[in-house]
Amino acid sequence: MRPLTEEETKTMFEKLSKYIGENIKLLVDRPDGVYCFRLHHDRVYYMSEKILKLATNFSRDKLMSVGTCFGKFTKTKKFRLHITALDFLAPYAKFKVWVKPGTEQSFLYGNHVLKSGLGRITENTMQYQGVVVYSMADVPLGFGVAAKSTQECRRVDPMSIVVFHQADVGEFIRNEETLT
C-alpha cells in the first residue's frame, strides 16, 4: 500500500472529475477528518487516516482491501472506476440519469440504458459525460457515460442507447468475488 504517484493521482482525478467535477475536493478535503487515497494491488482505496493506520498492521500480501475501493489501474495505466465508488460518487454527482422502473432491472443486469427507459436526465448533459444512474425513487443504481447529450436524447428513437453502462450495483452480486 502506497500513496498514489502524481501521475496516478492525475489519472484518477481526471476520471473522477467526469462524474463529480470539482467535488473531488470534498473527498480530499473533508471536514470530518483526514482522508486519503492509497494504491494497493493496483487498486485505489479511499480511507480515513484512522483506517490507514490500522491497516499498517497487515502485511501487503495479506491485506485484501482497506477502506473503500474506488477503482483500479488497468495494465495500460488507465483508471477504471468500480461500483464500490458509487457511495462517494452519488452524492456529489453533477449529472444524473434516472431510469424508469422497468429499465432498472435491465440496467442492473449490465445493460445500457435505452431512450425508452430514460425517465429523467440532468439538463445540459454533454455527450460522453459521466453520469450517475438513479432509479426513479432516487436510489443510485450505478454510473455510466452519457451516449447522447440531453438535447439529442429528446430526439432519438426509443431504442437507441442513451447511457452506456459502466458499473451498477448488480455487480455486487455478479462480481462478488472480484469486488473488493
Next chain:
Amino acid sequence: MRRLYVGGLSHTVTEKDLKDRFGKFGAVEDVELRTRKDPEGVPYKTFGYVNINISDADLKKCLTVLNKSKWKGGTLQIEIAKESFLHRLAQERQEAAEQRLQQPAAEDKRQKLLDSLSKAGVDNFTMKAAVPGTEIPGHKDWVVSKFGRVLPILQLRSQKGSKCRNLKYDPSKYSHNIRKLDRNTIPDEAIPVTQLTWEVQGGDDEISKKRRGEFPPCEPWRPKKSRTDNVSGRTRFEHPVNFVSHTEAHQLTNGFEKQNDHRLAQKKWRHFTDSDGDSEEEIRRVVAAQQTSHVPPQQQEVEEDNLEVVGYDFLAKSACKGDQDKDEYDSADTDELFASRKPPPAKCQEKHTPPTAEHLSGNNTDKKRKTKTKRKAGEQEEEDGSTDDEEHLTSRKPSCVQQKRGSSEQKLNKKTLVLPVARPSSSESDSDEEDEGDEEDSVDSCSDSDYEAMFSNVTHLEISLADLQKLAEEAEQNSNTVAPSFLGAGLEQETLFTSFPAEQPAPKKGSTPEEILAMIMEDDSSEDEQKKKKRKRKGVTSAPLPAFQGTKALNEVSEDKEEDDGRGIEVKKQKMNSDSPQLVHKQTDSKTITSVRDQNHAETKISDSSEQEEEDDEEEEEDDDDEEEDESDDGDDDDDEEEDESDDEEEEKGEIIKVMPPPDVLKKVTTKVCVNAEKAETESSSSSEEEEEGRVNSSQTVVNVKSAAKALPSSCSSSGKDKNEQQVISANGGVKAALNRETSTSEEEEEEEEPALPRMALGVEEEEERQRQANMRRLAAVQQRQKEAEEHKKLIQGALANLDAPVAGAGKHIVFGSEDEEDDGNDDGDQQRMDSEVLASRKTLFQDSQSEDEATGDEAAANKSVKVKAEVRLKSSGPQLFGGSDDEDEEDDSRFDIKPQFEGQAGQKLMALQSRFGTDERFRMDSRFLEEDEEVKDEDSETKKSLVEDDEDLEEEKKKTLSILQSVLGQQHCSSKTAGKAKKFKDVSALHYDPSKEEHAAFETKKEEVKKESKAARKKKREEAQKLPEVSKEIYYDVSGDLKTVFGQSKDETDQQEEKMNWDQKEEEEEEEEEEGERKEEEEESAPLLSVPSAEKEDSSGFKFSFFGDDTETGSKETAVYKVEAIQAPKVSWHQDPRFHDSSSEEEEDEQEEDEEQGNITANTTEVVMPSHTEFFFFYPDDDRLTEGPKLFWRVSELEEQREQWEERRSALRQEYRKKHKDARRKLTSSLKS
C-alpha cells in the same frame, strides 16, 4: 316453398306435432327440431324449422293464426326463416345447371353477330387496314378502334342530378382497350398463388440464392443497411417466415419496378397487396412491417412526453416524491397499507360487550381474567379504553364506597351481583381492574418509536375531551336519559360519550355527567400536575411530551408501591377482623388487581370525600373551593378551573406540610387536620348553608394553624368528621343493594370511629385521632396520585391504541413482547427497583403502623409519615424527566459527582482505565495505577509525536493531491466558472445600508462632520475675519504651500489611485481570472467613488481660487477629509458584491477554517466552497437570505429598551435644543446690543 322458424316451443313437442300443426296451411316438407341445453343437459330452449309449401295467403293466415298463440305450454313465435343452406346449395347448383342449358341460346345470338361482322369484313373482331374511328358498315354501334380492333360503342346512362342522359362511350377515342371479347380467353378462375410466384433462374452463386430467398442458416439480424439494398427488388420470392424486417417487405412488394424511394415503394406495395390478394404469409409479413413502421413513432412521441430534464441542482424531493414513486411501483401494497390503517370499527362494539357479559355472569374472577386476556388480544380497543378508563375511575370511587364497608367487599360484590343495584357497580369495579390490567400491558407495549405518534393521538383525545365537556353539559340537561342505543357506535368519541350513560347508573351518588366530567378533568389535571408540578397545571390540554419514559418508569414504581401497599393493607384488613381470604387469593392471582382493590380500600374515606366534593361541584360551588384554595395555598398560582380543585387540595396538604419546618410536628398535624377539615367541610357542604359554615370554619382553621391553637381545629375536624360520617351513612343508605351487608360493616367502622368521637374531647387522643385521620388521608392522597399515574398510563395507552390499531393481528405479539420487555427492564433496573421497593414497603409499614396503632400515634411517626409522604410525592412527580425514581435520581446525582481520584488529567486516564473494567469491584483503579498511567502517557506522547508526523505527512499529501486536483480541474474549473458567472444573479435587494455596521459608515454622507468643521471653520472664519488684514499674508503663504502640497498630494493620490488599481488588479489576478467580469464591475463601482473625490480634489487642489483666503483653508481641510475617504472607499467590502472576496470576507472564511492554513490553496478552496453561498434569484430551502432578511424587520432591541433609549435621546435632544435656543437668544440679544 317457405322455411319457417317456429320458436317458443315446449320441450315435449315432437316433429310430428309440428307437422300436423302446420299441415293445415300447406304441405310440410320437412321439420327440423332443435333443443338448446345448458351444461347440465337441461333443455331451456326449443325451436324448429319447418319447410313448408305454402301460398302467400296461407302464409299470412298461418302467421296470424299461429303466431303468439299458446300451444302445449309455450307461446309460438313464427317467423320466416332463411333457407336452409343445403337447400340453397341445391338450388344454386340447379340454377347453374340451368344456366348451362341456357348458354347455347346466347351462343346463337353471338354467332349471328359474328357472322354479320364477318360479313362486314371483320375477322375475329379485327378489321385490318381500317382507320380507327370508322364505323363498321351494317353495325351502327361497332367502331374500329386502335390496331384495327372492332369495339362496341357503349351507351351509358348516367344519373347525375335529376337529368337522365346517355353517355356515349366510343372506345375508338380511348386507346388501350386490352380486354378481348373472346370468351375463352377471359380468365374466370383465380390463379392460385403458387402459380403467381416467379422462379428465378440463375446460378448457384450467393446472390442469386439470396434472390431466391435462400439464406445461409445462421445469419444474424440484418441491420438497417439492408433497407438500401435493392438487389432483390425485381424479384418476387418466398421469404423465410421469421424474416420480419419491413425492408424485406419492401423488396417483396417490388415485383415490377426497381425502387429508389422507399416510402414511395411502400405505398405502391400496399396497393399491390390489396389488389393482388397475396398469400397469408405475405400478409403476415406486411402486418409485421406495418407494425414496425407505424408503432415506433407513436412510442417515440409518448416517451418524449415522459422524458424529464432536470437542472443541475435537482434534489431528490423529500419523501413525498418518493411516495409517489412508491405508488407507481406497488400501488397494491399501499392500498393494503391504507386498508390496514383503517381502524377496525367492529372492535369498538366488541369492547362494550365484555363488561355486559360480566354483568350477567356471577363468577367475577374468572371473567376478569378472561377479559383481561381479551383486552390483551384487542389492544386497539384501548383508544376507547383510555377514555373509558376515566369514566371507570369515576365509577370506581363510588364503588369504593361499597368496598369501604368491609374487607369482604369483594365477596359482597359477588353476592350482591344478584341484586339489581349493586351489580353494575361491582362490574365496574371489575372493569376498573381490567383496565388496570390493560394499562400495564399497553404501557409496556408502547415503545419509544411509537412515542411521537402517540402524542398526536393524545392531542386528538384532548379535543375529544373539549367536546366531552360540551356534551356533558348537554347530558346534564337531559338528566340521565340513558342511551344504550349508542353502544353500537363505532367511533371513538361516540363510544366515549355513550359510555357515560352506560355507566352512569352504576354510581349511586353523583352519577350526573358533570361529576364524570369533573373526574375526568381531575384526572387530567392530576396528570399534568405530575408532569409539571402544579405550576403548569392550567394546561390541561397540553400534552406533556417528554415525559413518556418517565411515566412508564413511574408506573412501574407505582405498581411496586401499590403491591407493597396492598400487602400492608391486607395485613391491616386482617386485623380489622374482616375475612379476606378471597382477596388474598386474588392478590396471588394478580397483584395489580389486588393492589387496586387495596387502594380502593385505603382510599375509601378519601374517595367518599372526593365524591362529596364532586357533589359540590355539581352544585357549582367552584368559587368557594377556589377561595379555600387561596386561603390554604398561598403559592398556588391557580386558575379557576374546577377540575383542579380536589387535586389542589391534596397538593396543598403536601405543600403545606412541606413548607412547615420539621421540628414543629404539632403544627403540621394541625395543618393536616385543618386541611382535612376543609375537605370535610366541603364534603359536608351538600347544602349551601353548611358549606358556608364550613368555609368560615376552614378559614378559622387556617388562621389557627398558624397560631398553633388546638382547640378550634380539633372542633372543626370533629365537626368535619361528624359530617363526613353522616354523609357516609347517607351514602350507605343510598346504596340499596349492598345495604344489608355493607351497613353492618359500615356500622363496624362507625363503631371504630365513634370511639374516636369521645376521644376528641380528650386532648391527646384527639390529636392522635387526627393524626391517624391525616395519615389516612395522606395515604389516600398518595394512592390517588398513583391512580392518577395509572390514569395517565391509560391515557397513553389509549393514545397508543390508535397506533396499535393497524397491526390488529399483531396486537397480541406486541403485548406479550412488551411484557417480556418489561421483565427485562425489571431485570436491568433490578438494584434500584429493589431499593425503591424496600423504601416503599418501609413507607407502607410506617403508614400501617400508624393506622393500626392509633393509641401509640406518636409524633415521630407522624413526622416520618409526613416525610414519607413528601417522598412519595416526590416520587410520583420526580421521575417525569428521567424515567427513574427519586431515589435513582439521588443516586445519579451522587454518581455524576466527580470522584476525587478521577480528578485532573491523571484522573481522567484513571477513569478511562476504570471504564475498561466497568464497575467491577475487583478492578478498582486508584492512585497506585497512576504511575503506570504516566508511563503510558509518555508512550502515548511518543506515539502522538509519531502521529503528528504522520499527520504532517498526510497534510502534505493532501496539499499535493489538491494541487494535482487543481491542475486536473484547472481549465474545466475556469470554464465552468465563467459559464456560471454569466448566470449569476446579483441580488440588489440584498444590498442594504445598516447603520449599525461600521463598514457602512463609508456610505454615510458625512455632512455632520462637514458641518461641524464648517462650524469650526466659521468660528475661525469669524476670528480670522476680524484679523483679516494681518493674517492675509500668512494665508498667501499658506496658499502657496497648500498648492505645493496639494499638487504633490494630488499626484500622490493619483499615484495611489493607480497603485490602488494595481493592487486591486493584483489581488484579482491572484483571485484568478474567473472574476474578470466582476473585477470590471468592481472597477466600475469603485471608479465613481474614486473619481468623484478626485475631481473634487482637483477642484479644490488644482484650481484653488478664492475670494477670501480663509475659504482656501476650509477647502484644504475638506480635501483632507476626502482624501481619507478616497483611500478607504475601495477597501470597504460592503459596496462590493458580497460574493466578491475581498480581504474582509476572506478573513471571515479564514476564521472559519483557521485550522487549515494553506496559503494560496485556501483561497482556491474557499472559492470552491463559495458557490454554495452564491445567490440565485429564487430562494432555496436554507437560503441565507431567508434567515438574514427577517432580521431587517425585527426589532434589534426590546420595545422597552428602545423606549428608554428614545427617552434618553429625547432628553438629550431637548437639552440640545434648549441650548441652541439659548444660544440663539443670546446671539439675538448680543446682536441687538451691538
